[in-house]
Amino acid sequence: MMTKTIKAKVFRYNPDLDNEPYFQDFDIEYESGMTVLDALLQIQDKYDSSLAFRWECRGGQCGSCAVKVNTIARIACRTKVDPNENLILEPLEKMPVIKDLVVDMAQTTFRLRRIRPYVARDKKPERPEIIYAEEIEKVREIRKCIECSACLSNCPIVHETWDYPGPMIIRQIARLELDPRDVEDRVALAMNESVYSCTTCKMCEDICPKKIKIPSLAVELLRAKAVEAGYPLAEGQQGFLDSINKTGRAVPEKDAPLLKDIETAEFLVDNPRGRVAFFTGCLIDYRMQNTGKALIEVLNRNGIDVIVPKEQWCCASPAFRTGDLHTAHAAAKRVTEIFEEAADKYNLDTVVVACAGCGKTLREDHRPFIEEGRGEPLKYEVYDLAEYMIQVIGKENIVPPKGEIKLKITYHEPCHLGRGQHVYDEPVELLKMIPGVKYIEDPYRNRCCGAGGGVRAGQRELSQKIANTKKEYIEATGAEMITTECPFCTIQITDILQETDIQTRYIPDLLAESYRKGDAK
Amino acid sequence: MNYKTILCDVLVVGAGGAGCRAAIEASRHNLDVIMLSKELLGKAHTAMAEGGYNVSLGNVDPDDNPETHFKDTITGGNFLNNQKLAEILVRDASERVFDLEEFGAVFDRTPEGKIAQRPFGKQSWRRTAYASDRTGSEIMVTLTEAIRKTSVRVFDEVFATKILLEGDRVAGVTAIDLKYGDYLVFRAKAVVMATGGAGRVYKVTSNAQLDVGDGYGMAFTAGCELVDMEMVQFHPTGMVKPESAKGRLVTEAVRGEGGILLNSEGERFMHRYYPEVMELAGRDQVSRSIMTEVLEGRGSPDDGVYLSISHLPRSIIEFRLESMIEQFEDAGVDIRDQPMQVSPTCHHFMGGIRINEESGTNIIGLYAAGECTGGVHGGNRLGGNALADTQVFGALAGENAAKFAKGHSHTGFDRDTVVREFEKLESMLERKEGISPADARAELTELMWEKVQIFRREEDIEYAVKELRRIEKEVVPNIKVDVQVKRFNPGWHQAIEFEHMVTTARMVAEAALMRKGSRGAHYRVDGDPNDKGYYNIVIRKGKDGEMELRKEDLVITSITPL
Numbered sequence A: 001m002m003t004k005t006i007k008a009k010v011f012r013y014n015p016d017l018d019n020e021p022y023f024q025d026f027d028i029e030y031e032s033g034m035t036v037l038d039a040l041l042q043i044q045d046k047y048d049s050s051l052a053f054r055w056e057c058r059g060g061q062c063g064s065c066a067v068k069v070n071t072i073a074r075i076a077c078r079t080k081v082d083p084n085e086n087l088i089l090e091p092l093e094k095m096p097v098i099k100d101l102v103v104d105m106a107q108t109t110f111r112l113r114r115i116r117p118y119v120a121r122d123k124k125p126e127r128p129e130i131i132y133a134e135e136i137e138k139v140r141e142i143r144k145c146i147e148c149s150a151c152l153s154n155c156p157i158v159h160e161t162w163d164y165p166g167p168m169i170i171r172q173i174a175r176l177e178l179d180p181r182d183v184e185d186r187v188a189l190a191m192n193e194s195v196y197s198c199t200t201c202k203m204c205e206d207i208c209p210k211k212i213k214i215p216s217l218a219v220e221l222l223r224a225k226a227v228e229a230g231y232p233l234a235e236g237q238q239g240f241l242d243s244i245n246k247t248g249r250a251v252p253e254k255d256a257p258l259l260k261d262i263e264t265a266e267f268l269v270d271n272p273r274g275r276v277a278f279f280t281g282c283l284i285d286y287r288m289q290n291t292g293k294a295l296i297e298v299l300n301r302n303g304i305d306v307i308v309p310k311e312q313w314c315c316a317s318p319a320f321r322t323g324d325l326h327t328a329h330a331a332a333k334r335v336t337e338i339f340e341e342a343a344d345k346y347n348l349d350t351v352v353v354a355c356a357g358c359g360k361t362l363r364e365d366h367r368p369f370i371e372e373g374r375g376e377p378l379k380y381e382v383y384d385l386a387e388y389m390i391q392v393i394g395k396e397n398i399v400p401p402k403g404e405i406k407l408k409i410t411y412h413e414p415c416h417l418g419r420g421q422h423v424y425d426e427p428v429e430l431l432k433m434i435p436g437v438k439y440i441e442d443p444y445r446n447r448c449c450g451a452g453g454g455v456r457a458g459q460r461e462l463s464q465k466i467a468n469t470k471k472e473y474i475e476a477t478g479a480e481m482i483t484t485e486c487p488f489c490t491i492q493i494t495d496i497l498q499e500t501d502i503q504t505r506y507i508p509d510l511l512a513e514s515y516r517k518g519d520a521k
Numbered sequence B: 001m002n003y004k005t006i007l008c009d010v011l012v013v014g015a016g017g018a019g020c021r022a023a024i025e026a027s028r029h030n031l032d033v034i035m036l037s038k039e040l041l042g043k044a045h046t047a048m049a050e051g052g053y054n055v056s057l058g059n060v061d062p063d064d065n066p067e068t069h070f071k072d073t074i075t076g077g078n079f080l081n082n083q084k085l086a087e088i089l090v091r092d093a094s095e096r097v098f099d100l101e102e103f104g105a106v107f108d109r110t111p112e113g114k115i116a117q118r119p120f121g122k123q124s125w126r127r128t129a130y131a132s133d134r135t136g137s138e139i140m141v142t143l144t145e146a147i148r149k150t151s152v153r154v155f156d157e158v159f160a161t162k163i164l165l166e167g168d169r170v171a172g173v174t175a176i177d178l179k180y181g182d183y184l185v186f187r188a189k190a191v192v193m194a195t196g197g198a199g200r201v202y203k204v205t206s207n208a209q210l211d212v213g214d215g216y217g218m219a220f221t222a223g224c225e226l227v228d229m230e231m232v233q234f235h236p237t238g239m240v241k242p243e244s245a246k247g248r249l250v251t252e253a254v255r256g257e258g259g260i261l262l263n264s265e266g267e268r269f270m271h272r273y274y275p276e277v278m279e280l281a282g283r284d285q286v287s288r289s290i291m292t293e294v295l296e297g298r299g300s301p302d303d304g305v306y307l308s309i310s311h312l313p314r315s316i317i318e319f320r321l322e323s324m325i326e327q328f329e330d331a332g333v334d335i336r337d338q339p340m341q342v343s344p345t346c347h348h349f350m351g352g353i354r355i356n357e358e359s360g361t362n363i364i365g366l367y368a369a370g371e372c373t374g375g376v377h378g379g380n381r382l383g384g385n386a387l388a389d390t391q392v393f394g395a396l397a398g399e400n401a402a403k404f405a406k407g408h409s410h411t412g413f414d415r416d417t418v419v420r421e422f423e424k425l426e427s428m429l430e431r432k433e434g435i436s437p438a439d440a441r442a443e444l445t446e447l448m449w450e451k452v453q454i455f456r457r458e459e460d461i462e463y464a465v466k467e468l469r470r471i472e473k474e475v476v477p478n479i480k481v482d483v484q485v486k487r488f489n490p491g492w493h494q495a496i497e498f499e500h501m502v503t504t505a506r507m508v509a510e511a512a513l514m515r516k517g518s519r520g521a522h523y524r525v526d527g528d529p530n531d532k533g534y535y536n537i538v539i540r541k542g543k544d545g546e547m548e549l550r551k552e553d554l555v556i557t558s559i560t561p562l
Ligand SMILES: Cc1cc2nc3c(=O)[nH]c(=O)nc-3n(C[C@H](O)[C@H](O)[C@H](O)COP(=O)(O)OP(=O)(O)OC[C@H]3O[C@@H](n4cnc5c(N)ncnc54)[C@H](O)[C@@H]3O)c2cc1C
Pocket: B013, B014, B015, B016, B017, B018, B019, B036, B037, B038, B039, B044, B045, B046, B047, B048, B049, B050, B051, B052, B053, B054, B135, B136, B158, B159, B160, B161, B194, B195, B196, B197, B206, B207, B208, B210, B211, B214, B215, B249, B347, B348, B369, B370, B371, B372, B383, B384, B385, B386, B387, B388, B390
């Protein structure tokens, strides 16, 4: 058998000797099942025993070995080497380098100590102490953390500021809040540690070797407790919620909303191959009416009946994200009712969404809440538009868009579409179907733009900083246009790219444009 | 030679289960306590323990009690245990597990809200307390939280290289700061060794990187007595594939929860070896049974056997064996449906620094706890007894070291020894010609794996002893680090460790050679039937610096060998 060789570019730096860091290339002999740690050990054994990195258990148990692997921090011992891709290995972010891949953890340790990270008690417990399994069920989940700090390194907020202690530490606060034995006011502590700074981008959850759901199990949980305890939300956030409760829309009406503008709820085609209900969400209805129309058009052109229930209501994503569970749950019930009714009336079982935030909320928040509540499954499945087209209609059945759009186009993967709904490549596949499009991959395409989690509404300045980092990534691609599939991201990115020549487009719009251009030919 | 000296009252070397527990205890006495470790706080080997902690709470089987725990421990240890120490283990295990809960540990529960307990090999009752199959992690996380509450000064990534003496009293240790390469001297009134085991002297092991036997090496050089060093436990179920995961532990909890062992013919072969206890026979017994199957040609393609749990309810697997699912997922095996391939892996050192009932050693002011000590487990450690050991003896060592420190002032120390030690470390960097640590290590671990393994025979051990003496004379003084940098240089760290590894390996081999019959984990294929083996082998450095071995009578309180 031929041994396969792959290239590893490894960050080297010894501040005692080097003016600045540099990358050194090594040839790695690939073995099947090889992990990044194996590759590092091979370099150490074969080429340079002074290459510095940490490891102990080689099995995801100690949390020593986190490094950045092709831009994303992960634990090396459980990250498989992809034989078809070169490796770029760098130290964790935000922590000063000691040498090569070894960083100084002092800041993290200090931040951990600052939250009094232990079960505080006001009296000695009985021996034995009676604790029921139900009481610790959630603690058990969140406690699997091995303090690898990978999540910290990937967090877009920590990237901008240490005002936020990062996912690992917020998780520890939640762990203590959930522990029935702990007597401290962890909610106040969480407020003091800027728990409202998280955009719920789910990067931490995605790369966590223990798959800890930090955004929902820690951040949103602590926020819900804060709301319950009477802490007021930021003005911008509260405005959304009041508006939702009053009008079913998070933002005030400006131009004629889509739902009022369209004459009918039924957009039917001859010989349909499918039928879906369209969940517009607030922004498509109130601010991006054309995108909504484009979506209906694109689906119709592909032989899909589209039903747009006119009485539809906000998914209340802002409420779920900021901890106002009262508003959140009421909306979940209402939305479910409306769409189940539509499902019955029109004999359909699919709801299509073109807003990443709404899609994630319908799938990850409404569904479990409703299903656990009534012990019965929902009557419909939720799909993102791109996902529906590629997965359900099928790439081979999609009517090819013919109008040429000659542009270098990159893609921003909305957090709540990729990590929120596991829709990763479908939007890009759609893009690539448009003639003339030169797709440019952005290695940072899945980094948060800073709009989500109530951060744009509540902390504009921080949101702006995150957006500016995002801007640097986008500009580095050299693309003329950035596309995405979320109204929040579209607004945020349009904002930051104002001064540049880069255009921002919503994918259904671009598709519709190509179709229309094709017709004209 | 430049070095910095750091003073404290109690110095704890090691931050695993035993070290953390000792430091916590010592810090309760209004003393300045320092804890050293080679890895970052919380990352010690203890975090890798999976199955659980033995304690006869009787929460599931009410008839259990410390006496039965004691009996099981002694029988399991093939009667070689120091019974005074085993009595302490079973006596204090429950208070120490409650300590852990008080610190914040989250063990799995019974329906009554008490700590749940699972069956483990060779135990009369369901006795092993657990947190899924990540019990060690739970304990390590808890102790880390607890340490962060104390005044203990944590010096992590600091590597102790030598124990310093002043007369017959301990004076502190020399060390290097792994991060920046500085030379350090820690001077203390009392020192606790909690340096863990040495699985890494074997090629295939379940142990963490740090477990190279520094503690055994340093203790021997300092003149400590060590006991039972020939007793090395090979865990029957280590991973076989992929190559890079070879030796990683497949917890005994898999068999505890009902997993069965099958050979290539699909036969549940434990029927033929230990029909009464089957898969839950002692670890040495299961290991030998597996090896016999493999040697006789009934092994899997990769020279292991199969461990299957596909007959168990999925909910049990998913709730109680979550780490195993993850571990095998990485290897492309879904253990809910597919069998795991397993074979023995070097797992635990029963032997180590000899301690008394105060956790003290034969050097005044020097205490020891955890896997680096010998005597508690005799010839074979029961699964789940090691975690209990770390807590029971960690607390004891911490308390007694504190008491000692309270009653004494600092000793002086010998600057020449210190300078010589640092010069030795420096010379590894300066040497122009020599052997690389990676090559030296490969030779050593291969030798131990081939010659001093599960099935042992005279000529193999003799060969190993001869080779180890040669390595000690020829390789150790010629270790050369290829890059001359002190700042975080793993090549240098390994070079320093190598001497400790060789000393440790030699103690294992020399003691194995002395013990002619089979007993406990020490199985002689050519066993002398007249050697019943009811003695302990004690090792110490003789006047001439040579290794001296002697046999000693067992320490018996209540159970005399059959
Ligand atoms: C995979 C695995 C699973 C296990 N599962 C179980 C189980 O389920 N139940 C059970 O009871 N037992 C189990 N064991 C055994 C148990 O985990 C160990 O015996 C126990 O954790 C040892 O703890 P310790 O504190 O003595 O040492 P360790 O946790 O090994 O810690 C040693 C410490 O000493 C430090 N150290 C070492 N040398 C130096 C030096 N030169 N300078 C400074 N510091 C130094 C290290 O850095 C480390 O901090 C398992 C073992 C393994 C390998």
